[in-house]
Amino acid sequence: MKMLIGGKWVDAAGGQTFSRSSPGNGMEVGIYPEAGAEDVDRAVAAARSAFETGEWPYMAAEDRARILTSTAELIRKNADRIALIETLESGKVISQARAEMDWSANLWDYCAGVARTLHGDSHNNLGPNLIANVMREPIGVVSIITPWNFPLLIISQKLPFALAAGCTAIVKPSEFTPGTTLILGELLMEAGLPDGVVNIVTGHGRPAGQRMLDHPGVDMISFTGSTAVGKIAVQSSAQQLKKVSLELGGKNAQIVFADANLEEAADAIIEGAFKNAGESCNCGARLLVERSIHDELVQRVSKRAQSVKVGDPLDPEAQIGAIISPAQLDKIVGFVSRAREGGAGVLLGEGRAPSDAGLYVYPSILTGVDPQMEVANSEIFGPVLSVIPFDTPAEAVAIANQTDFGLSAAVWTSDYERAVAMTRRLQAGTVWVNTYSSGPAELPFGGYKQSGIGRENGRAGVEEFTELKTVQFHFGGRQAWWVRGQR
Template sequence: MQTYKMLIDGKWEDSTTGETFASHNPFIGKPWALIPKGNRDDAERAVEAAHRAFTSGPWPRLTASDRGHLLRKLGDLIAENAERLATIETTDNGKLINEMLFQLKYIPQWYYYFGGLADKIEGTVIPIDKPETFNFTRNEPLGVCVGITPWNSPLLLLAYKLAPALAAGNTFVAKPSEFTSASTLEFAKLVERAGFPAGVFNVVTGFGADVGETLTTHRHVAKIAFTGSEATGRKIGELAVRSFKKVTLELGGKSPHIVFADAEINNAVNGVISGIFAATGQTCIAGSRLLVERKIHDQFLEKVIALARTARMGDPLSTATQVGPVTTPPQLEKILGYIDIARAEGAECLLGGGRPSAPEFADGWFVEPTIFAGVRNDMRIAQEEVFGPVLSVIPFDTEEEAIQIANDTVYGLAAGFWTQDMRRILRVSSAIQAGTVWVNTYRTISYMSPLGGYKHSGIGRENGMASIQNYLQTKSVMISTADSVANPFIMR
C-alpha cells in the first residue's frame, strides 16, 4: 500500500486526526493507496497558508516574468514524469493508460502557455472625459483560489485551473476527488521541486462535507473553480454567492452527436465511438445522444454496433485495452440503474446492457459498451447524464428537427455533427446551444481554446486567453493633475 501525505504551507503532513481512507484500483476492485482524511481544520490551515503566501513572503514580490519562469519549469517537470504520473492516474481511476499518457504528455502545454502569458497581463490608459485627470487600469490577482477536481482526469482538469491562477499571481488550494487523490499529491511534489514558495500551492484531501464545504465558505477564499456534477456545482455556487466569491463551474452534459445523411460515414462512425466509449463514457463532454438522419439510420447504426462489438475490454494499464472499468462502485451502480430505466421506458437494447460475464472481469467495476435504439428525447436516458458507456440513438428527419432535439435539454456543454455541406456547418454550429461544437471531429481539446457550458452545464470558461480574466480583478486608478481642489460638495 502506497501511503500519502498532504501538502500544506510547504510541509508534508497527515491530517490533524491522523485518519486515512483507501483509494481503490477499479480494475481489481481492491485498495492500493492510503490517503489522508483531511478535515475542517486541515482545510482552514491550507487556506490560511495560501493567504499568508499571497499577502507576504516572496510570492507577491516576484515579477510576472518570474512567475512565468516557475510555471515553465513546472511544465518541464511534468513532461519528465509523464509516464509515472499517467500510471498512477490509471491505477487510481481505471482510465486507459493510452489516454492518461496522452493527457500527461499534453498537460505541460498549459503551464508553458500560461507561463508565457504571465507577463503579458496589461492594463489600459483611458482617455477619460474628465479634464486634468489621468486614468489607468490595473489587472490584479484575486487572492486565494480553490480548485475542486473530479475523478475522471484529475491532473488535466487541475491544469485548467491552476495554470491561469498562478500566472495571474494568485495562490491556490487544490481539493481532488476522494476517489482519485494520489496523482494530485504526486504532482504536488513537482510543484515543490519547481521552486514555488511555501503556501503558494496546497493540497487537502478528504470529503466534500468537511474539506469541500470549508474551502467554499472560508473568508479568505476569493474564487472557486469546480469541475463535476450539476448537483454539487449548484451547492458550491449557492455557498459561494453568500460571501460574493467568484466561481467557475464546469458541470454536466448530455451532448448531442448528430450525423446527417451526407456525412462521410466511416469517419462519423469512428467519431461516434470515440464520443461515447472512449474514457468508458466517463467524461462530461461525452456524445451520449446520437441523432441520426432517418434515411441512413439503420445502415449507420449497424456500422456503429459492429465497431463497438470489437472494443477490447481489459486491464487499463495494457496498451491493447480500449474500454476499461468505471472508476467507482457508486458510479457502477448508477450506470446499471440507468440501463434498467432505459429498458423500462421502452428503449431497445441492441448491444451490451450489463456487466461482462467473463471471469477476468469479475473483480473489476466493468460495464459493457451499451447501445439503445428507439429512444425518444423525453426519456430519462436521453435527458439525464449517465456518465458511462451508454449510447442513446434518436432518429430525425430534417435539419430543423435535429437542432430542436439537440437543444431540448437543460445541458449545453458540447455538441458534435457530421456533414459535408459548408452552409449547413455554419447554420447548425450557430444554432446549437453549447459551449463547444465539433464539426467532423469529436473530443478535440486545446489549452488555447475556451471550454465551458451553456445553461446547466456551468458558468465561465476555462483555457485560452479569456480564461485568465477569471483569475483577475480590474482596478481603476484616477490621478488629478489639477492645481486646486474643485467644489467638495459636488461630484467631479
C-alpha cells in the same frame, strides 16, 4: 502520501486516513490523510499568508512563467509514474492516461506564455487633465475542487491559470484519485514554487470540501464535478458573495446529416461515447442522425463498437477500462435497464462485464430512443450511446437543445452553410464541425445553462482569476464641484 500545507508535507490534524482500492482489480493502491475542517483552515491560512505577504502576486511575470514552464517539463519527465498512479486509482486505460500527461503539460506551457502577456488597459483620451489605467490583479485565494475522471488534466485546466494570474490556492482532489495531484505538488516544489502558494488537502466532500466552499478566507471557488454539487457551491458562495467558476455536467449531441462523411463520423461517435468509459462531461452520449441514413450509420457505429476492447486498465490494448466505483457501475446498468423497459432497443451491450474483482461494464448502444426518455436527458457518466433520428435541421436543433445542459455538440455535414447555421443555434459552449473532442489550450472551455459558469483555458481561463481595478490620474488644478455643477 501526505498533504501539502505551507510548503510542508503533513498528516491530517486528527490523524485519520482513508484508502483507495483500484477499480481495475480491487487491490489497495493508496493511503491518504483524511482532512478535516482544521486542516482546511491551516491550508487557507498558508495560502492567505502567501498572498498577502509573500512574493507570488507581485513577482515579475517572467519569473512566474519560468516556474510554470519547469512544472510542464517535470510533468513530462515523470509522465510514466503519474500515468500509472492515475490508471490504478481511476481505472482509465494506461494508453489514455499517458496521452493525458502531455495534454496536461501543454496547459502549463500555455499558462507560462499567458502569464507574461496578461495585461490591463490604458486610456489617454479622457480630457486634458485625466489619464487612467485599468489593471488586472489576482483575485486572491482560490479553493479548487477537482473530480476523479481526469485527475491531472482538470487540475491543469485550473491551477496554472490561477498561478499565472498571481493567485494562491487550496486544492482538494477527489477522494477516489488524490495521488496524481499530490505528485503535482512535489513537482511544483521542485520547480521552485514558494511555500504556501499551492496547498493540497485530501479527503471527502464533507467536511473538507464543504469547508473549502464556506471558508471566509477564500476569495473564489473553482469547481468541476456534478451539477448537483455545483449548485451547493453556488449556495455556499452566496453567503459571502465569492466569485464562482463551475464546469459541470453535459448531455452532448453529435448531429449527423446525410451528406456527412459517415466513416469519419462513425469513428468520432465511438470515441465521443466510449472514451474514458464514457466518464466525461464531454461524452457524446446522444447520436442525432438524419432519418434517411439512420440504419446505415447505426450499422457502421455498431460494427466499430463491437471491436472496442474492455479490459484491464494496465493492458495497453484495452480501450475501455474499469468504472470508478460500484455505485457508478450500478448507475450505468440501471440507466440501460430502465431504457429497455421503456421501449428502447439495446443494439449492443447490457450489464456488467465479467471480472473476478474489477468493475467493468459493456459499452451500450440504444436505438429507438424517444427524446423525452430519461436516458436522452440525464447525464449517465458511462459508455452508453442513445440514438435518436431526426428529419429536419430545426428538429435536430430542438432535440439537441432540450436538455438542461449545454456543454458541447458536434455537427457532421459537407454543407458549410448549414454547419454555420447550426453552430449559431446550438446552445453549447463548444461546437465542433466534422470532428469531436479536440481542445487546444488556446480555446476557452465551458458551458451554457446548467453545464457551468465561466470559462477555463485560453485567455479567458486566466482572466477568470483576476479582478479589474480602475486607477485615475488627475493633473492640474481641480475645479470645485459646485462650479462644475452650474455648467
